[in-house]
Amino acid sequence: MLKITIDGKATQVPQGTTVLDAARMLDISIPTLCHHPKLTPFGGCRLCLVEIKGIPRAVTACTTPVTDGMEVTTSTPQIEQLRKSVLELILSDHPNDCMLCESAGDCTLQELAYFYGAKGSTFEGERRVYPKRDGNPFLERDMEKCIMCGRCVKVCDEVQGVGAIDFTYRGFKSKICPPYEEDLNCEFCGQCVSTCPTGALTGKMWSLKGRQKDVKEVDSVCSYCGVGCNLTLNVRNNEIIRVTSKPDTWNEGWLCVKGRFGYGYVNSPDRLTKPLIKKNDTFEEVSWDFALDYISSKLKEIKKEFGADSIGGLSSARCTNEENYLFQKFIRSAIGTNNVDHCARL
Amino acid sequence: MGPGGIASGGGEVLSAFETLLKQSNLSAEIKDRCSTHKVGCLGMCSMDVLVDLFIDGKKTTYQKVNAGMVQRIIDEHIIQGAPIAEWITDEEYDNFYSKQIKVVLSDCGVVDPESLASYVANGGYKATDKVLKTMSPVEVTDVMTKSGLRGRGGAGFPTGLKWETCRKVPSSQKYIICNADEGDPGAFMDRAVLEGNPHAVIEGMLIGAYAIGADKGYVYVRAEYPLAVERLSQAIKEATAKGFLGKNIMNTGFNFSIKLKLGAGAFVCGEETALIASIEGQRGMPRPKPPFPVFSGLWGKPTVINNVETLANIAYIITKGAEWYASYGTEKSKGTKVFALTGKVKNTGLIEVPMGITLREIIYDIGGGIEGGKALKAVQTGGPSGGCIPASMLDINVDYESLAKVGSIVGSGGMIVLDEDNCMVNIAKYFLAFTQLESCGKCVPCRIGTKRLLEILERITKGLGREGDIELLERLSKDIKSASLCGLGQTAPNPVLSTLNYFRDEYEAHIRDKKCPAKVCKDLLTYSILEAVCTGCGACKRACPSAAISGDKKKPHKLNADLCVRCGACFDVCKFKSVTKE
Numbered sequence: 065m066l067k068i069t070i071d072g073k074a075t076q077v078p079q080g081t082t083v084l085d086a087a088r089m090l091d092i093s094i095p096t097l098c099h100h101p102k103l104t105p106f107g108g109c110r111l112c113l114v115e116i117k118g119i120p121r122a123v124t125a126c127t128t129p130v131t132d133g134m135e136v137t138t139s140t141p142q143i144e145q146l147r148k149s150v151l152e153l154i155l156s157d158h159p160n161d162c163m164l165c166e167s168a169g170d171c172t173l174q175e176l177a178y179f180y181g182a183k184g185s186t187f188e189g190e191r192r193v194y195p196k197r198d199g200n201p202f203l204e205r206d207m208e209k210c211i212m213c214g215r216c217v218k219v220c221d222e223v224q225g226v227g228a229i230d231f232t233y234r235g236f237k238s239k240i241c242p243p244y245e246e247d248l249n250c251e252f253c254g255q256c257v258s259t260c261p262t263g264a265l266t267g268k269m270w271s272l273k274g275r276q277k278d279v280k281e282v283d284s285v286c287s288y289c290g291v292g293c294n295l296t297l298n299v300r301n302n303e304i305i306r307v308t309s310k311p312d313t314w315n316e317g318w319l320c321v322k323g324r325f326g327y328g329y330v331n332s333p334d335r336l337t338k339p340l341i342k343k344n345d346t347f348e349e350v351s352w353d354f355a356l357d358y359i360s361s362k363l364k365e366i367k368k369e370f371g372a373d374s375i376g377g378l379s380s381a382r383c384t385n386e387e388n389y390l391f392q393k394f395i396r397s398a399i400g401t402n403n404v405d406h407c408a409r410l
Numbered sequence: 411m412g413p414g415g416i417a418s419g420g421g422e423v424l425s426a427f428e429t430l431l432k433q434s435n436l437s438a439e440i441k442d443r444c445s446t447h448k449v450g451c452l453g454m455c456s457m458d459v460l461v462d463l464f465i466d467g468k469k470t471t472y473q474k475v476n477a478g479m480v481q482r483i484i485d486e487h488i489i490q491g492a493p494i495a496e497w498i499t500d501e502e503y504d505n506f507y508s509k510q511i512k513v514v515l516s517d518c519g520v521v522d523p524e525s526l527a528s529y530v531a532n533g534g535y536k537a538t539d540k541v542l543k544t545m546s547p548v549e550v551t552d553v554m555t556k557s558g559l560r561g562r563g564g565a566g567f568p569t570g571l572k573w574e575t576c577r578k579v580p581s582s583q584k585y586i587i588c589n590a591d592e593g594d595p596g597a598f599m600d601r602a603v604l605e606g607n608p609h610a611v612i613e614g615m616l617i618g619a620y621a622i623g624a625d626k627g628y629v630y631v632r633a634e635y636p637l638a639v640e641r642l643s644q645a646i647k648e649a650t651a652k653g654f655l656g657k658n659i660m661n662t663g664f665n666f667s668i669k670l671k672l673g674a675g676a677f678v679c680g681e682e683t684a685l686i687a688s689i690e691g692q693r694g695m696p697r698p699k700p701p702f703p704v705f706s707g708l709w710g711k712p713t714v715i716n717n718v719e720t721l722a723n724i725a726y727i728i729t730k731g732a733e734w735y736a737s738y739g740t741e742k743s744k745g746t747k748v749f750a751l752t753g754k755v756k757n758t759g760l761i762e763v764p765m766g767i768t769l770r771e772i773i774y775d776i777g778g779g780i781e782g783g784k785a786l787k788a789v790q791t792g793g794p795s796g797g798c799i800p801a802s803m804l805d806i807n808v809d810y811e812s813l814a815k816v817g818s819i820v821g822s823g824g825m826i827v828l829d830e831d832n833c834m835v836n837i838a839k840y841f842l843a844f845t846q847l848e849s850c851g852k853c854v855p856c857r858i859g860t861k862r863l864l865e866i867l868e869r870i871t872k873g874l875g876r877e878g879d880i881e882l883l884e885r886l887s888k889d890i891k892s893a894s895l896c897g898l899g900q901t902a903p904n905p906v907l908s909t910l911n912y913f914r915d916e917y918e919a920h921i922r923d924k925k926c927p928a929k930v931c932k933d934l935l936t937y938s939i940l941e942a943v944c945t946g947c948g949a950c951k952r953a954c955p956s957a958a959i960s961g962d963k964k965k966p967h968k969l970n971a972d973l974c975v976r977c978g979a980c981f982d983v984c985k986f987k988s989v990t991k992e
Contacts, residue, residue: 107895127698149885189861190861211854212857231852234676235846235847238857
């Protein structure tokens with residue numbers, strides 16, 4: 065264990081802990097934009113600069129490993145001035161049209177600018193202009209709002225293992241984009257959206273559906289597959305307007321394209337909510353009891369007439385492991401055949 | 411022959427000697443005794459092409475030779491034994507070399523860079539033999555520490571300490587990297603060494619590898635140096651074939667191999683952590699330090715990164731001893747340093763001087779003073795990371811500490827001489843434009859901060875400067891220096907801060923009076939024609955691209971300021987000094 069003192073508070077941390085992690089353990093807040101606890105440290109936004117005794121210049125807390133006996137100061141007038149300058153530089157190349165931004169009220173940049181009193185006009189100058197042009201139905205990329213924190217690049221590479229985007233160009237023209245600046249052509253998992261600290265990456269279907277402050281968060285489980293990722297449904301006026309996932313869930317807040325963007329069926333008028341039985345060539349609504357009784361009697365009939373092996377069961381990857389277990393148990397024990405399979409094998 | 415010599419016609423001169431020596435009616439005896447050798451850069455670019463003629467051990471040097479002069483040299487000097495006095499180098503040439511002390515460049519221009527045999531004949535690989543057979547790694551790092559050698563790439567970190575630190579880190583795999591990504595505008599020291607004596611760099615890496623316990627090395631060399639790449643690859647191939655690289659070197663059981671990695675043109679890849687990322691196949695973006703590469707470098711393994719010039723010193727230090735090396739230089743800056751002397755100085759070229767020499771000696775004794783008898787204004791050292799030293803400080807010693815004290819750096823060795831015709835705001839703008847383009851984009855202060863600095867400088871040079879701009883430049887410069895991730899951003903504002911420090915009046919003249927004292931900034935100039943002097947020759951009228959000048963033949967012409975695009979063509983073309991620029 066390594067001893068460390070931060071702003072006069074002493075603690076002990078294991079080898080490999082960063083100064084930022086140690087500070088958070090002590091409930092000392094250090095502002096960050098490019099840091100994400102699940103991704104490798106980047107050190108690009110420079111907001112987490114701290115002073116460490118014995119090191120002549122301020123260093124980034126997110127990338128500096130704790131050494132034994134380290135003494136850290138997280139806030140001095142000089143450091144706060146640097147943070148404010150960094151924020152003002154970011155804002156000098158940012159649209160600053162928060163009133164129209166999808167992420168207003170849920171934006172780390174906006175919040176930090178507020179607390180630091182950072183203005184966009186201190187360092188006026190040229191702004192990057194990029195047309196929005198992605199043809200995909202899921203991700204909205206407004207690169208004028210991008211602050212180049214690199215979290216999207218890292219999550220795509222380190223978590224999703226896809227690497228669909230990366231840094232390109234140099235200097236002021238540096239930007240994050242797919243190869244050859246083509247339209248995004250990836251899994252559309254939206255992990256990048258979930259890690260973006262600004263409004264640069266949002267969901268297209270979230271547009272104008274409501275601010276984060278107005279949503280009711282309903283925790284649920286994704287119904288798309290047996291993995292069972294934990295979801296948080298963002299509900300406004302009894303309609304799901306966005307799906308997110310919390311970092312303290314077993315799926316660590318990560319979702320796939322279906323879980324994140326495939327919620328349209330919930331409120332769809334085409335959605336079946338009751339069983340249908342075909343009578344005289346048309347489907348008619350029936351109760352669940354009726355439907356189950358009907359299936360049960362039909363299966364019994366078939367088994368009696370043609371034998372158990374004339375029946376087969378095919379289950380779905382959208383069921384949980386427990387449901388799949390019950391299903392094969394039902395086919396083997398209740399029906400009495402080994403004709404059971406699963407769609408994931410196809 | 412380096413690219414400078416080749417561009418001046420070195421190739422033609424060489425082939426003229428080769429052909430004419432074969433064809434001329436020379437006696438067989440002379441023919442057999444004559445041979446031609448291609449050597450690396452001799453340093454004095456302004457006198458290219460230089461030819462050293464050796465007859466019975468006596469050297470004569472001809473300057474500014476072209477292929478047409480070769481026949482006469484052969485006829486009169488080689489055959490008749492009568493040197494051609496008017497073509498032989500003069501006092502200027504002797505002055506250029508008299509104050510130089512050559513260590514790194516001692517064999518450049520002597521050995522054939524494309525021949526291992528030539529390097530060995532000049533004492534090459536003797537240091538390797540000594541190190542591998544008689545010295546322990548600790549003894550090697552001790553010699554380096556005692557020699558006082560410091561990194562020649564710019565930061566000046568003690569080489570012995572770097573090697574010793576890496577040697578002590580326990581690891582089954584270590585690397586040594588030669589940083590040959592020389593990128594400062596106006597700097598060509600490392601290129602000359604790689605092209606003129608590549609084996610010296612290989613030998614330095616070999617000895618370094620032995621000292622730290624590495625068996626693999628990389629040379630990260632920029633692809634824009636094709637001749638250096640070619641000679642280096644050939645040298646590595648030849649050294650491997652002859653057993654100076656590879657397995658069981660000199661039967662000592664020591665293994666070491668070198669790979670070349672070509673840089674794709676990013677200046678930031680000269681920064682060691684970005685360089686490592688680039689070798690690993692990542693985008694060349696710096697990583698925060700700590701951890702330092704000696705602990706966790708290439709692929710997370712302990713790695714030493716040394717600059718070309720640093721490595722080229724090693725073999726000489728081993729052979730001649732740490733005391734010999736430390737006898738040159740000052741108390742804290744030992745040895746010699748190579749500089750690329752460029753700009754408004756008479757004798758431009760590559761020089762090697764002992765640390766602590768004064769700037770005056772470099773510019774006036776070696777460089778021969780300012781071209782055209784103009785007044786020296788400042789000397790820019792250290793490239794985009796450096797600063798401008800004003801003419802009033804000419805007696806300053808050139809070493810790490812003294813230059814740092816006045817707001818500049820030794821850097822990798824660029825030295826640009828500026829005269830009264832250079833606008834200091836424009837100089838700062840030039841360097842900022844460079845660093846802004848070359849910023850990797852990773853950290854905010856460098857990516858956006860340098861852009862804003864550049865924009866302020868641009869508006870000042872356009873006559874749109876505002877009150878408060880100087881203060882804004884100062885504040886922003888300090889913030890960028892303190893908050894940037896790597897050396898590029900941390901030093902990028904130096905050209906602004908040093909020119910502001912010594913030439914604040916020029917900034918003020920631009921902002922308040924809308925005047926450029928050096929008459930460089932186009933938007934602040936007014937051209938007019940002195941009617942009393944104008945002869946009406948019409949030269950200016952013909953040269954004007956925007957039809958701003960009118961007048962009849964042999965009558966004074968007039969310049970319409972509204973149409974003038976301030977290109978200066980009229981000013982340049984007027985023989986009677988009737989066009990004025992203010």
